[in-house]
Amino acid sequence: KQEVTQIPAALSVPEGENLVLNCSFTDSAIYNLQWFRQDPGKGLTSLLLIQSSQREQTSGRLNASLDKSSGRSTLYIAASQPGDSATYLCAVGVSSGSARQLTFGSGTQLTVLP
Amino acid sequence: DAGVTQSPTHLIKTRGQQVTLRCSPKSGHDTVSWYQQALGQGPQFIFQYYEEEERQRGNFPDRFSGHQFPNYSSELNVNALLLGDSALYLCASSGMNTIYFGEGSWLTVV
Numbered sequence: 498k499q500e501v502t503q504i505p506a507a508l509s510v511p512e513g514e515n516l517v518l519n520c521s522f523t524d525s526a527i528y529n530l531q532w533f534r535q536d537p538g539k540g541l542t543s544l545l546l547i548q549s550s551q552r553e554q555t556s557g558r559l560n561a562s563l564d565k566s567s568g569r570s571t572l573y574i575a576a577s578q579p580g581d582s583a584t585y586l587c588a589v590g591v592s593s594g595s596a597r598q599l600t601f602g603s604g605t606q607l608t609v610l611p
Numbered sequence: 612d613a614g615v616t617q618s619p620t621h622l623i624k625t626r627g628q629q630v631t632l633r634c635s636p637k638s639g640h641d642t643v644s645w646y647q648q649a650l651g652q653g654p655q656f657i658f659q660y661y662e663e664e665e666r667q668r669g670n671f672p673d674r675f676s677g678h679q680f681p682n683y684s685s686e687l688n689v690n691a692l693l694l695g696d697s698a699l700y701l702c703a704s705s706g707m708n709t710i711y712f713g714e715g716s717w718l719t720v721v
Contacts, residue, residue: 541712586653598667601653
């Protein structure tokens with residue numbers, strides 16, 4: 498059974514700092530990995546999608562890496578801003594027959610202090 | 612272009628009652644998945660619908676059932692509600708390699 502763990506559970510940093518969020522998964526048989534952002538009481542917004550054959554993806558100040566062999570992914574946020582405050586969720590995509598589903602970690606709650 | 616829309620946004624039900632949640636997928640998407648997110652936790656996969664059939668189911672009891680209509684919209688039904696069913700229910704629609712989530716339906720069981 499695939500399990501996804503995110504460390505730390507919560508993180509508070511001053512504005513401008515670079516930071517790294519960690520995600521680990523137990524089964525390397527994934528077809529992709531995604532990082533999502535969730536604001537309080539809201540749905541999920543996809544930030545970055547890494548296919549299983551890729552090593553990293555970048556979007557603006559965000560960079561996500563994937564190491565399937567070690568079952569790890571990191572999300573790097575450069576020059577953090579108060580608007581980055583949210584919960585960040587890591588999800589691995591797994592296939593079962595004709596269906597695909599996401600298995601999520603519990604998230605890292607990020608607070609960026611002005 | 613409307614994204615994934617869900618209704619209702621919030622609802623309160625009494626233990627033992629039944630609830631129906633609705634989802635309209637993003638235009639062009641034919642696959643709908645439902646997730647349950649308890650407070651402080653990541654979303655848990657309930658089931659996925661494609662071509663009006665349930666294609667995969669997560670570890671949820673039969674009290675949770677669903678339906679997909681010819682226009683790809685979907686419903687999630689939960690019978691005999693328990694206090695533990697209180698959660699945010701998220702609908703996701705997917706295309707080839709993209710997935711979009713709705714804002715969710717907050718269900719409180721009292």
